Amino acid sequence: MIKRVTFRNPWLPYALLLPQLAVTLIFFIWPAVQALYQSLLVEDAFGLSTEFVWFENFEELFADPLYLDTFWNTVVFSFSVAFASMSLALLLAVMADRTIKGATAYKTLLIWPYAVAPAVAGVLWFFMFNPVVGINAYLLRGLGYDWNHYLDGGDAMILVVIAASWKQISYNFLFFLAGLQAIPRSLIEAAAIDGAGPFKRFWTIIFPLLSPTTFFLLVVNVVYAFFDTFGIIHATTEGGPAGATQILVYKVFSDGFIGLDLGGSAAQSVVLMVIVISLTVVQFRYIERRVEY
């Protein structure tokens, strides 16, 4: 049963939609169309000569081992971020759900990192892990590990994963906490009477009941890691060392604005567009439907 609103003036609904439509058209649709068009062109750095080449840019892209490495980096990075931030957030949410005293203060504090800008979060962790002055690098050296994200690709990847996850924990925490609080207490009590210990209750009752939340957050986190972590990477490793932390969005930027390969960069954005569209489809088709029990 959908409620229909009727307007007296037939133009009013269109007038009300206009600002939103204008913003969408100018800032989303038009650039997207531009990117689609540019991905079919080869242009020199100064825009003096332009040639229409059909799908040559895409052919080159998928033949380029560097691009495929970037793809792999992105997958590793995204799933590490999603896994780290979601598991930590779930752990914190389970603990916050149990706390009675000071719960509000605890929750508020946990939400703060979400307000930190990506670049700031990146720089924060960058300093803490700085091989020369960073406290964490110093502690790791104490443990016998010679941390250096300037030279070691693995260290650099871990650094950006930590910085990106840290920022996302708050968001995941909020959703997990809401999910936990929506589980009726009596279910947990029934499971306790049914002889399930706390650990078993979590894995057989609570975790399955949280699965709609978990699935939703998985998609959101992967999208976040794919697209919103540009600032973190730009402020810390700049994709290095030797492309070890180069992810797809960062390569779009470095190829297009530093390498000035506009056609190749546009082709990469089209690939990203396809990825984000398919993730959105997954989200709408599966999540919206499967949330209700």
Added chain:
Amino acid sequence: MAELHLSGVQKIYPNGYHAIHGIDLGVADGEFIVLVGPSGCGKSTLLRMVAGLETVSDGTIDIGGRVVNNLEPADRDIAMVFQNYALYPHMKVYDNMAYGLRNRGMAKDEIDRRVREAAGILEIEPMLDRRPNQLSGGQRQRVAMGRAIVREPSVFLFDEPLSNLDAKLRVQMRVEIKRLQRRLGITSLYVTHDQVEAMTMADRLVVMNGGRAEQIGTPIELYDRPETTFVATFIGSPSMNLLEGTVAEGGTSVALDSGASINLPDPRADLAGRSVTLGVRPEHLTPAADGSGMTLRLDLVEALGADTLLHGHLDGDERRLVTVRLSGHFAPGQDSVQVAATDAVHLFDRETGGRI
């Protein structure tokens, strides 16, 4: 199957709220005990203490000769049916019922035998492969019962299990639960706020008020001989009429504050001159010939078919509402009626509310 004994059970919450003030109750093997009282009287808290979901502040709870105060709910050999059924929404009906048995490491074929037997008793075999959200309220209720009976526990605990059902289904499930409990012979503790449910199901009732057991007894004992005005008004529907008065010289009658007088079946010379509350149930007030009874000024007449309820107040006492239940019909158009009390009257102390 086991006896259940509560002695001096108290509950004091960390914030100092005294929810249960020392309850003593012995439940015989196979007995069906109903805890009844208004909301906030502590009946659910008491049940949850027996289940092990709330800690016991003082006193002991003993199930089958074993003090269970410090045992986990799982180790108390109890099964509980919750008000919202608490079925696991992500599991099929079969798994809902098997969950508790699997957790105890029971053999697969024994689990299967028990689940199918319980499903047979409850007539839910065709639903074993469904999920709880595909079932109606009554079916969910049965699955919740099934989950309790497959465990073959010593004690069944019911926390207002029928309050989420519609009126018709409630009556039907009431009969089914009672029949099932008789058949299985399992000691049961049942919480409800519905006095009809309490009266019809209980072997014995515990009427609770403000964290205390006001009276423990069979439904008929409580109806015929309520020990306090609280029990008197809580048990029976419509509630017992309470009228203030003073016992007359010689103890043969009570002079009501409204001016009328009611004869006592057994003269109470010992009470002469004492201020009392006289209780008389609506069904124990009968029409009387003109001039021989009290005049009831009518406010409202409710015709229920088999009975008619007359609501009004006695001449001379505007504030105290009085209800009379007449069997049969009542001729409309009258604004007052003469009523007299039968022999079934109760006397309570006006200060303490206790029976005298």
